[in-house]
Amino acid sequence: MPDDIVPTTTAPKPAPLDKKAYKSDQEVRWCPGCGDYSILNAVQQLLATLGVPRHQLCFVSGIGCSSRFPYYMNTYGLHSIHGRAPAFATSIKTANPDLQVWLATGDGDGLSIGGNHMLHMLRRNVDVKVLLFNNQIYGLTKGQYSPTSPPGLKTKTSPMGSVDRAVDPIRFALGCGATFIARTIDTHQKHMLAVLEAAAKHKGTAFVEIFQNCVIFNDGCFDDVIERSVRDDKTVDLVPGKPLVFGKQLDKGVKIDAAEARVVTAAEATPWDPSTRSAAGAFVLSEMAEQPGNPTPIGIFRSISAPTFDEGMNKQVQTAIAKRGAGKLKDLLWTGDMWDVK
């Protein structure tokens, strides 16, 4: 039996690769115009830039449109069952720590049927990068309301409007104690690349909510915020170390004042630090868009350092071996109080 518990192979030195190298030979079967394409493109671009070797990547998903993602990546991939991808990703990273593990999920997969698993992966801080495609609708089952759909949304299963209150993915992740929380937009490649790069470099669970447009069942649901002509005035980018300024002219700012985030002039804007001990600032920002007229925060809400589950698990194995010696079959069985029969 090999003595090394943690694989010790070292990653070949990253070298920028061609984006095309990450495309699998499978035909992409999302609807024309779907926001998923741009996310796939950004991820492939990012991995090429970072030069992560294909064999050290593993994409895990659950069920839904977003969860077809692994099939389109020329890496290792596991398309699992509805909602449970976090459980698979947790053990894949723990049992095979050299892998960089990504998880593609949606608002239904990740926050409805899989909400429990998402909670526990976030609190455990497993080193997994989460892409949560939020389109506020069930796409693959053809247009039922989701846990992020706004109340009142009329769908096939809510002909009189949904009575459910919506869950906010950012606040959910904050509540779970996630160590990296960000939001980006499918149509904003530059922003998405920057956010995904920060996620890729984060050690621990990196949770990225992506506003993703479903052209068939919920077309334009984010348009009042993300449409190019209004985007600069309707969003505020949370950039670590930078003041919270926004607007076409960068003349407006956001000031976090006790339990409230207010729009102020750029000069008065709060400098943003997502690594403070308290998550209160991030929480206040996550709620601000509910006030009419306020911008929607995108960017990095939270980025703190904490021990990861996968390392902790493997460390315990190493500690046990150091203390007790690597287990031998004979000692496993032939132990305790024994007696002989002749």
Place this chain on the structure above:
Amino acid sequence: MAQSTSELPLQLIDSVVIRFAGDSGDGMQITGSQFTHTAALFGNDLATFPDFPAEIRAPAGTQPGVSGFQIRFAASDIHTPGDAPDVLVAMNPAALAVNIKDLKPGGTVVVNTGQFGDADLAKAKLTSNPLKDHSLDAYRVIEVDINKRVIEALQGSTLSPKEVQRCKNFYTLGLMYWLYNRDLEPTLKWLSEKFAKEPAMVEANQKALRAGYNAGDIHELFQGRYEVPRCEVLPAGTYRNIMGNQAVSLGLIAGAELAGLKIFIGSYPITPASPILETLASYKHFGVLSMQAEDEIAAVCAAIGASYAGHLGVTSTSGPGLALKQEGIGLAIAIELPLVIVDVQRGGPSTGLPTKTEQADLLQAVFGRNSEAWLPVVACATPSDAFECAVEACRIAVQYMTPVILLSDGYIANGSEPWRLPKIEDLKPFPASFRTELENFLPYDRNADLARPWVKPGTPGLEHRVGGLEKAHLTGHISYDAENHEFMVNMRAAKVMKVRDSIPTPQVHGPQKGKVLILGWGSTYGSIWGAQEKLAEEGLEVARMHLRHVWPLPHGLAEIFARYETVLVPEMNLGQLVRLLRSELPGVNFQSYPKVQGQPFRVHELTAKVKQLLGR
């Protein structure tokens, strides 16, 4: 240490059944397991049957709160914990009321009279005192005020009065040790290790144990003492006592070692399976990664993810948990990865009888998933057999790249027996091989066993995707093709049936043809063997056979069954194996004998049934 100086005669007897019964808080499980431990070290054959309520502490003194531990220890080779106790130890009226009906006629009942006040009788819902109303006239009653004796024995102790009363069980154990001329040393040693950090507790319990022992001499409670000699008829070898859950755990570690793999166990606590997760968590120096998952579903999914990543994924559960895991198991069947699912069955449906035994998950194990989702099912027969079965489950999982369900049950899980330790060199390795060659790699290619290649993610050049969508033969690409689907459904089923080529036809014990063959699976093993022996003593020779592999069924059964007029199938369910057998082997006269009481079969129940079949 020196044994008693008693002048009472020591009578040799072959086998004794003792049942310790008391309140859930009386420490009866510890008392029973200590008696077991001592008997094992002495070299008796033994079988145990702990029987306790699901509540941790039901209201004190009530009948639902009664906890029992039955042990049979013997000089001969025995197979069950015994139908009826020879001795009942009753720590309170409730324990007496619940258990007295099981005591052998003329048996001995040791009663703690210190717990027989009016209030105690009322808590047990007894309207009259059994010690006074002649309801115990058929038994030999030994009255001891254990409450008072413990106080006397522990005079001057720094323990509180409540803590002093907690030593009652060791006083009682001491008394039983005297009666059966047992060595106190193993328990004295155990106490000093168990309470190493609390010297006052060690001292008090040791004192109580000695006081109980000495009371046998001083108070002349009994008319004689008994000795159950060492059992010399067991097969030669080195033995240790083992409980079923422990044996499963050791078997899983051994199985993984024999496969050259590390275990990842993802489990969620559930009675009576939790000790498997607890045990594996304590073997991290064997490279075991143990994860207490957030629920049963996450547990199985994490186990599958670990197998995907190159470990041996394991999950342990009981019936309700297995139901939750079934969708995940279906994925493991589709992506064809090794996985061992241990189901320690308990009474159902729903929450049912969590601490009681049953065999009613067989059909759930074989058929419990959506669509055609076949997998092999292995069933343990006894606590020690659970070791071999766990190794076997690992072998099948790795060799055939398939999930395997290992069925145990509450009776096996908590029961114990001597285990003849296997020689390490006799354990045959079945090394897993990970594909690394790039040439002609196809993720759904198959070897002679129809198993597909296992590729550890991280292997350069073999990047590929797997998932729950139907896959094209060989390439593993998503395929909605009608013919391919049917081909793959058949292929997966054929692979499971192929397991038959690697398993033996079970042996028939007894006459090779005749009127009755008793066919068992799982924990009915000991009762069936006991019944066969009992019948033989009465001149009735019947055959028995036991199935370890319940799916797929081994080769050669039809030919064997054809030699008997009747194949009797006792099961702790409504006849689940019989349903399988009738569909697979039509034309055989199978007789179902169901018992669904949360209790194992008694030998006399089986002998009565066989006699009925034989017209005797």
